[in-house]
Amino acid sequence: MAGDSTYRAGCEHLVVQVDDDSAARRIVSDLLTDAGCSVRSFSSGKEVIEYLHGHGKADCILLDVRLPDVDGLSLFQLLRNDYPGIPVILMTGFGNVDQAVSAMTQGAYYYFTKPVDLLLLRRTVCELLEKIRLQRQIFEMTKARANFGLIGQSNAIRETIRRVKLVADLQTTVLITGETGTGKELVARAIHEGGRRCGQPFIAFNCAAIPDTLLESELFGYEKGAFTGAGHSKPGKFELADRGTLFLDEIGDLPSALQAKLLRVLEDREVERLGGVHMKKVDVRFLAATHHSPSDLLTGDRFRQDLYYRLASFEIRLPPLRERVDDLPLLVFHFLGELNRTCRRTVQVVNPAVMDFFTNYPWPGNIRELRNMLETAVICCPGREMQLEHLPGPARSAAVCNRADLPALSQLEREAVTRALEQAKGNRTVAARLLGISRNQVRYRIKKYGLAEDSEESGSGVHTS
Ligand SMILES: Nc1ncnc2c1ncn2[C@@H]1O[C@H](COP(=O)(O)OP(=O)(O)OP(=O)(O)O)[C@@H](O)[C@H]1O
Ligand SMILES: [Mg+2]
Structure with a gap:
């Protein structure tokens, strides 16, 4: 049920189905059209091949392996x-499961045995189309490095990208602020690569990672014999x-002595x-970053105001992931694309429960924390679907606590079944059709939600056969 309300495909996506059974074709076509997809149906292998050879569009193909004119697996x-x-x-029909499993190893996205679980089919197709949509967006974003590898579509990230482009080709000093893991270094590199200094050195120097005693010599460099040990x-940087x-x-x-020198x-x-x-x-463009807000930085006399204003000629504030x-x-x-490659998964x-958790989690470590959490989950996920149990332990516990605050999936399911029964005037067969599940599932x-007396009623299921 969760998939029903969570996943809806955009009608810009076209699903091509190939099945010689006209009743099954219609059920699947209605189901997917109802889920927001465009569907194009063919009844034979020859027709679909002609269509594709004629440059017909298809975002995904639902293929019955038993076709009148060709063996479905050869067509696959x-x-x-x-x-x-x-x-x-x-x-695939029940007897062909072995063949279908071998097709999976040859790159089929999924296989269903007949009678098909329509709810699962709808969810699987919608998930796939959503994935395709996201992959296209990611491709557009990274194409020609238009956005310097900064992934995102929110107003906040668009504004960041706009400001990066505004300032990249200038010599202006930029102060980048944001919590840990929000992408400050990524933005600094983006500014460097987007400007005319691209191809010249980009030196990153972390003022917090080096003992105070070494900071000056690291930044300014030294001559032989300048101090004991300067062999x-x-x-310098x-x-x-x-x-x-x-x-x-x-x-x-x-430290303040170095602030004056800088x-x-x-x-x-x-x-x-x-x-x-x-x-x-030296001909250097300066970029600086801090996880402190400007007001924190300027509180007390920890940071020189004149240096702050000199650095913050232009400021880019990165919003936290939450x-x-x-x-x-x-x-x-x-x-996921990157981690599947590196972790061989x-x-x-x-x-959806994992996405719900991600949406509600406060992400103190921001995008770095998201990437790290996904890395653990990808390593722990042996199959194709990431579940809550694959997340690292502390996150999993947080998910369980958080779930009390979320509308429970069971609540959504109960509402959907209640509404379908109302619309169907209590007829379970009709309600099952409306929900895209079997009459038994209704x-x-x-029974589970105590919605009505569990009396028997005649009617056929909606499984395709
Ligand atoms: N918009 C984004 N798109 C894709 N990856 C991002 C984005 N923002 C950050 N990242 C990734 O998140 C990780 C952390 O980014 P980065 O090191 O730039 O953060 P930071 O703000 O400098 O963190 P810290 O303050 O801890 O040094 C990196 O792996 C970076 O590539
Ligand atoms: Mg950093």
């Missing part, structure tokens, strides 16, 4: 070879970033190594 092989980008779902001379970009990460952690470099664009005697001109949950499906499928579908739910 032909489709895999000639149209590898179109996923194929097989429908050779070494250029300013020099290494010459002609390129220096990204000063966690700038809020720079301000001078920003003003004069000159540096002198420790123990050196010459000032050297404020842009619209981006979750895209991010999840983007990372084939996770195709994310169970009977089971009536």
Whole structure:
């Protein structure tokens, strides 16, 4: 039931079905049209091949393996070879399960044995089409690196991308703010790559990761003998970033003595190594980032105001993931594609309960945490569907706690069955048709939710045969 309300395909998607049984064709076609898909039906292998060879469109093919003119499995092989980008779902009679399983290993997306569980069929097709839609969006986004690998469609990420494009080709210093894991470094790289310094060095320097005593020599470099242990001379980060970009990460952690020195470099664009005697001109574009908000940074005297205003000539604030949950499906499928490759898994579908959990989870570690959680889940998921049980332990416990706050799936199911029975004036066979499930399944739910006396009633099921 959950799938019914959660998944709805967009009618821009075209499902092609091939089945010689006209009644089964009509049931499946009505079911999928009702779910928001466009459906094109063919009754033989020859017809569908002619259609595809004539450049007919298909986002997915539902193929009955028992066809009058060709063996469905040979047709499947032909489709895999000639149209590898179109996923194929097989429908098979009970005796052909072995063949269907072997077809799965050859790349079929799914197979159903007849009589087909219509609810599951509808859910599977809608999930597949949603996945195709997300993959197309991700492709568009990464095409020609138009958005520098920044995935998302929310207003917040669009605004970020707009500001990155505005400033990338200038020499302006940019301060990037946002909680941990929101993509500050990714945005810094995007600014570098989107501007004319692309191809020149991009040096990232984390001011919080280096002991205070070493910060100055790392940034400015030193000459041989400048201090005990300086056995050779070494250029600093300013020099290494010459002609390129220096990204000063966690700038809020720079000690105050160095803040004054940095301000001078920003003003004069000159540096002198420790123990050196010459000032050297450097041509560097500066980007900085902090997880502190500007008001936190400027509270007390921890951070110099003049340096702040010099760095924040232009500011890009990255919103936390919980404020842009619209981006979750895209991010999840983007990372799934990457993780399936690196972890050698084939996770195709994310169970709605997992997406519900993702939508309600506060994501303190933001996109980094999402990626890490997905990595664990992908590793733990042996099949095609990611379930709550595949998430890391702490997240799983949070999901169980959170579920108390969500409308329970069973509640949605109960409402759907009640409404269908009302519309069908109590006729379970009609209600079953409306819901796209079997009459027995309706009977089971009536009993489960105590909706009516469990009396017998005649009528045929809606399974295809
Ligand atoms: N919009 C996005 N699209 C795709 N991947 C993203 C996006 N934003 C962040 N990421 C990914 O999330 C991870 C964390 O991003 P990044 O290191 O840039 O965050 P950060 O804000 O610098 O974190 P921290 O403050 O902890 O250093 C990286 O793997 C990055 O590629
Ligand atoms: Mg970072």
